[in-house]
Amino acid sequence: MTDTDRCSPGTAVAATKPDGFAELVSTATIVEIAQGFWDAYLPEDAVLLPGSVLPEIEEVRGHIDIGGSWSGRVEISTSLAAARRVAASLFSLRPEVLDQSEILDALGELVNVVGGNIKSILPAPTSLSVPQVADGPGEWRFDALLEREILLSWNSEPVVVRVWSTGSPAAP
Amino acid sequence: MHALVVDDSRAMRSLLRSILGSLGIDVAEAADGRAAIDAVEAGPLPDLALVDWHMPVMDGLELVTELRRRKEWRHMAIMMVTTESEHENMVRALLAGANEYLIKPFSPDAVLEKLSLLGLSPEPVPVADARGDDTLR
DSSP states (O other): OOGGGEESSOOOOOOSOOOOHHHHSOHHHHHHHHHHHHHHHOGGGOOOEEOOSOOSOOOEEEEEEEEESSEEEEEEEEOHHHHHHHHHHHHTSOGGGOOHHHHHHHHHHHHHHHHHHHHHHSOSSEEEOOOEEEESSOEEOOOSEEEEEEEEEETTEEEEEEEEEEEOTTOO | OEEEEEOSOHHHHHHHHHHHHTTTOEEEEESSHHHHHHHHHHSOOOSEEEEOSOOSSSOHHHHHHHHHHOGGGTTOEEEEEESOOOHHHHHHHHHHTOOEEEESSOOHHHHHHHHHHTTOOOOOOOHHHHOOGGGGO
């Protein structure tokens, strides 16, 4: 993450007109995509439930950018404990032996899978960035419209999926 | 059987190593397309390359194209393993020389099914034998 990506807590604002993300991708579809990751890679412990409150501290975060006919960002944040358990499953290691780079790498793959599958629903042409991940306090600076904020819970740990829209270059 | 897993995610390489290892397949890893070319040149020649699409340095599509340029590598099976599920991208990868296409997220059974479609059906080995030293950490 670069310095310009990070800022003190604040509110993102709409920068450009979104291109009908709400009509293109439903919340249920995003949840289904996220659930697909858990079904595939954590099948013995795969139940994602609706969450009720935003976590006070989002300990680890990752995002991936989509460009093309629709442009925006898919961001996932979660607790360190949840990210550690996801990483443990992907690495086939005990959670306690994982280092921070392995935890963030696994979070990056989660972001890649969720963002990539959202991208596949959007009208072509679209492109996908490589995922970016970070831990610790702070937020991504991304001046865009918050299209969706989905609160999920996995074993009582928060998982938050956000989709930001910067609109479409093709839009009038 | 030898496989080369090419993905910039260590977690994904580890997962595929675990799945393929449980099938008795020897696995080498590369973090990008350029490193994969180096690994293939260094040998041993893999029977199968599993290739992510989005990677730094050299992406998966470029890698497939490069691999297919070399006559001596033409027998290597190539499976794209990616979130790129749009039809036109699948066609691009197949036209570039990929033999199969596996969309993330995938189950171990899906990997096995794709190996079968490629005519690569390894004998499963006991899980304890397939685990690497990392599981002892």
